[in-house]
Amino acid sequence: MSGVTENDALHAAPKTFYLETFGCQMNVHDSEKVVGTLLHEGYRQVETVEQADLILYNTCSIRDKAEQKVFHRLADFKKLQSQGKKFGVLGCVAQQEGEKIFERAPHVSLVCGSASYRNLPQMLVQLEGASANASLVSEAIDVRDSHPAKIAQGGAAAFVEDSPAHPAGENAGVRDDASIAISPGNARDSVLAARNSGLVRITGLDDRETDKCFETEFTARSNPHRGYITIIEGCDKFCSYCVVPFTRGKERSRTSESVLAEARQMADLGYTEIQLLGQNVNSYKDPAGKRSFAELLAAVGEIPGIRRVRFTTSHPRDFGRDIVQVIDAVPALCDHVHLPVQSGSDRVLHAMRRLYDREQYLERIAWIKSSKREISITSDIIVGFPGETEEDFAQTLSLLDEVGYDGVFSFKYSPRPNTPALALEDAIPDQEKARRLEGLMARQKEIQTPRYKKYIGAIMEVLVEGRNESRGQWIGRTSHNKTLNFTAPKQATTSVGSYVQVMVTGSFPNSLLGEIMV
Ligand code: SAM
Ligand code: SF4
16 A cells, blocks of 8 residues: 555645647547546646646657657656656557656656546546655556457457567566556556655556546536537557557447437537547447437537537548438538548558548549538548559549549658558658658649639638637638638627628638628
8 A cells, every 4th residue: 555645645736737739639639638637636727838747748649750749848848857847648659658658758757548538537646646755556457458350360469468568567677666557447456566766657558448438527628619529439440551549449439329418518508519529430330229420410410509510530431321411411510521541542542451442432422522512522641651653642643633622631651560561561762752742732732722712702601710810810610621711890790609601702722711791
């Protein structure tokens, strides 16, 4: 047992925290849950690292650059440790690297995996208690990874036991520091000796199978008008380049009843836009078997008070025609589908293990284009995947022309730990990846510019999201997910969170310009 009581720990508690978030909307939403949990625990959020007792980074490991950012941040602020500040790494890098983070950044005290906000209250008590008295012995629980898909690949045990992130026997190579592992789920017990060195190390790695991550009791949403709801966690697709199945774990869906209860609660609180989230949101399977994904979309869109429903990200393999039919039928569903293709070449799609080919992808695009409404389509593309030839890349460019996207997020392929693509030969040199990325962005700009221009003269409804004082403009978002900056005369009652009609008067490659209709 620790010599520190919970009470002592709370007295010595650091009570301010700073949180920086890297990565996708899922991470942004997880951070809202972290903030809610910390506020509930009596902490106060502050704007700068200097003001904070506890400095947290919610991290992304989708590409190497994103992962390195957090280590740069940690290095930048290392000197603040001497002022007694504590550092914590949350999210995907924490889940991926585990205790290795303590080796790279010894001033870190807390390493806590994706969906880890559930464990934060216990971890904070441990952190505070350990800070007050670094002489601790605690029960440690280590998590076994049992992702069925990994077992099928013969990789489950190897992933845990052989990965340096999870050394066999947590305290193999005992260090002179306090080390506590907290984790829920299928566990094995061991006891870690903690040393009286002043360094405190607490790990809470997730079992990556839990559906407790859907509990949102203390979510502190940062926007009072539009908010996220996670409907499905993890991913079972195992694309050959992607780290997500290893960091966010097995695919699991939340019951549609629970999603709808949260959506109704948000509507009662005055939210008018809801964005349903998932790594593959359309792979959703109601555990209670009540609703398909399309039926869930319709049900959220029919909640009184909800004027806009978005959903991201859709995986092409699971994209059914019923999604387009429901967009046609329910006015609150937005005119936008984000459908990442990754490559226009069948050869590369196959090597990426994307589970569809170009023709099947284009079939889905045809369904979307046959909608009664004009639905805007956006995508993600990776250039420079190992073995991608000039001809493969040319096919990706021709796909851009064929689809006519309204926006593309393009990335240079980044080799990631644990992923099968690491073993592929014919790596593309970085300079060549950069050249292809530039070429792709230039082509997309040529496609996008006239697509934006054609809205000049149209009247569009926007949700007002903010104000740019220096330009004297309001910032709005259309149902197509386009930014529409507009001016309004003083007498017009414009406010953030309202919906207004705007006449489009100009266009840029990534935004529209307009005037409010009065
Ligand atoms: N589940 C979504 C799908 O399959 O389309 C994508 C989710 S992933 C978090 C977001 C995007 O990151 C992907 O669509 C892909 O373009 C990009 N990405 C993932 N792994 C990458 C890697 N190793 N290198 C470069 N980009 C990557
Ligand atoms: Fe990653 Fe592929 Fe899963 Fe998307 S579908 S999260 S790219 S493994």
